[in-house]
Amino acid sequence: MSLRRANLSRISGGLFDVLVVGGGINGAVSAASLAGRGATVSLVDRGDFGAFTSQESSNLVWGGFKYLENYELPLVFGLCRSRNRLMKAYPDNVREIGFLAALDRTAPYRPWFAALGATAYWGIGGFGTGRPHLLSAKDLETEEPAVDTTTVRGAIQYQDAYLVDNDSRFVFSFVRSAIEAGASVANYVELVHAERDGDRWVCTLRDTDTGEEHTTQARVLVNAAGPFVDAVNDDLATTTGHRIVYSKGIHLVVPRLTTTRHDRVLAFFDDTQRLFYVIPMGHRSVIGTTDTRVDEPFTSVTDDDRDFLLAQINDRLDLPAPLTRADVIAERCGVRPLVVSRGGSDHTEADWTTLSRKHVVERDDARAVVTILGGKLTDCLNVGAEVAADVEALGVPLEDDLHNWYGEPATATRAEFYRQARLMRLDSLRTRPDAEPLTDRLWRRYGRRAFDMLEAIRADPRMGEDVMGSTDYLRIELHNAAEHELVVTLDDFMRRRSKIDLVVRDEDIIGSPGLREVAEILFGADAERRLADYLEAKTRREASGDQLRPSGTPRPA
Known part of the structure; x- marks a missing residue:
């Protein structure tokens, strides 16, 4: 019997402490955290694990240097601490990497001021990475000859971290951790119906690969459906104080653009004065990302998207020939589920990019539902801990957290x-x-x-x-x-x-x-x-x- 079939057999007809709905980073880390602390856990996703927002990230594990622009100091502080924990727990998978930011005459900050910000960022991060540096335009040309320094005033280099492999594989590492801790997990299984019956949820599930239906029960539901979290809560008849809005981002994968032998992320301000990056991926470079308001989670890359990013990078790199659509090897496109207060404004385009990238975990005591809204790969360990605390508050006894549900072997x-x-x-x-x-x-x-x-x-x-x-x-x-x-x-x-x-x-x-x-x-x-x-x-x-x-x-x- 296959591993998936064996897991689905245990889920069908079972009674669990917790059913986690959604197998992106939030659901995967929640299942690992709960199972690692002794809860009986089932995890389902109507697609593959990490197959939606969690497979469309920039592959970065960072403290959010650019969030300093909006003075989100608590968010940056928390993300930096999370980044440091992940680097320590996953030394072979989450590695420190330099960010080299070129600042030309149209950039909103002068190099000396950006260097002050980078130093503050280093301090907020507990000095957990290498120290930042201020570079002249001449220094930049030496450090990275691919950058066109014609209009560059200077540059800064600061340190963050990145995923050596891809984001969805990192998500799956938490799914594996959950399995090894005893959780029953199945991809391509959707929640069709859920009804509260006394002290438990009775749930109808459908195997989207075979069409078979199954019934399972759980004392607590964790809604980790990412961009679909509000729709799932509507079905569960639970409400939250926050809701989700969508920001679309794209990446273009092209042949390697940088000329230096070591890996480094290049950062630039685009024509709208928003940061975008050139991120190494083996023998490839990943250009992105954009930030566009959309009204639904299903999106695709448009010609305008492609042309915008290609124009931005062609203007900032000294390439043998300008990049064209023919150079694009692959494309990534997804939505960021951003958290806003329910009943608040819809947010105009003018303030769209200032929306916080924080996550919120809410608990409905009457319905025994825990909802995760928003979130980032960097913040995943915090999400796991917060969800566990709320599940415990709903009456599910958990063992002490020994922090052994994540990380690489000894x-x-x-x-x-x-x-x-x-x-x-x-x-x-x-x-x-x-x-x-x-x-x-x-x-x-x-x-x-x-x-x-x-x-x-x-x-x-x-x-x-x-x-x-x-x-x-x-x-x-x-x-x-x-x-x-x-x-x-x-x-x-x-x-x-x-x-x-x-x-x-x-x-x-x-x-x-x-x-x-x-x-x-x-x-x-x-x-x-x-x-x-x-x-x-x-x-x-x-x-x-x-x-x-x-x-x-x-x-x-």
């Missing part, structure tokens, strides 16, 4: 893996000089499960071979995903458990001789259907220009 365990990998000369399986060492990659992605991968490669050297050429995924990683990572569609693996869809052009993926083997390993007898669904969805997205909704993401009812 240093000694890591050292033993590296010792074994060195003895079997794991890194010698790689011949490309620019490829990341296999030891680093397998440990970062899989932790303790990487030991089993070593054993599999020892037993069968073919398990250490790349399946799709330059995509850097071994055959054993596919077998691991099939067994442990609840992959239901091919898109789940290509877009979220890995980042292949983000860094490889569609035509190269479709033409890869290894794509069929990927499907066969993941789905066995069902490979042909899953492969056909994936290729059809990719062709449909190319024709429509809709880069947002890969197979498995929720659509409007």
Whole structure:
């Protein structure tokens, strides 16, 4: 029986302390926190885990330097502390990175003033990163020759952090933590109906992959539906003091733009005096993000979006040739669910970008519902702790928080893996000089499960071979995903458990001789259907220009 089927079997007919609805970062971290403290937990999402807002982020774990513009000091303080905790807990996955901000004559701040802000930001963050620096235009040209310094007055460099792999894989790490702590989780399962009956919720669930319906019960519901949180609360007949509005943001993935050998984020003020970034993603660069008010969570990248970002970056980098739409390898588009007071103003375009990026957790004691509104990847550990406190206040007893429901394995365990990998000369399986060492990659992605991968490669050297050429995924990683990572569609693996869809052009993926083997390993007898669904969805997205909704993401009812 597959892991997903086994989990769904436990959910069906079960009685849990908590049912978490929504498997983005808020739902995943809530399930991990609660299960790690002894609660019986089920987690469902009507699409794949991390398949909506949580897969469209900038892949940054940051304290929000730009939020100082609006004097949101408490928010920046909390985010910086969260960033520091994540860097300590996930040293191989969340790494410090430099932000190099070029300030030209149209920037709203002079370099010396921005340097003061960067120093204050460093202090607010408890000096948890490297110190900031003020650079002249000449210094900037030396540090990053790709930047056009013609109109630049100076620059600052400050430090934050980023996710080495993609955001949705980081979300899935919390799903795995929840499973290992005893939670029952299932993707592609939607909440159809919920009714309060005495001291519990009786919930009807539907498997969106098979159409089967199941019933489960829970004492408390956690609404972690992200952009859909208000609609879920309407169905639950619960109200909150806050609601969600939507801000659309896009990113364009292009060939690597920076010329320096080490990873660094470039920051610029665009023509509207809003910060945007060039973020490294392996051999690619990610340009973004925008901030546009929209009225619904379903969005797509438009030609105007593409042309705006391309024009901004072409004006600020000294490239051999201007970037065009043909240079775009992949696109990311999603909405930020922003929190506003219920009954407050709708907010005009003039003050739209000043809306806070904070999160709010609210509790309905009468209905036994905890609602999470807003939130960021950086703030996830705080969300997990706050949700646990509210669930406990609703009468669910929890064990003391030992903070063992998150983080990478112990240093000694890591050292033993590296010792074994060195003895079997794991890194010698790689011949490309620019490829990341296999030891680093397998440990970062899989932790303790990487030991089993070593054993599999020892037993069968073919398990250490790349399946799709330059995509850097071994055959054993596919077998691991099939067994442990609840992959239901091919898109789940290509877009979220890995980042292949983000860094490889569609035509190269479709033409890869290894794509069929990927499907066969993941789905066995069902490979042909899953492969056909994936290729059809990719062709449909190319024709429509809709880069947002890969197979498995929720659509409007």
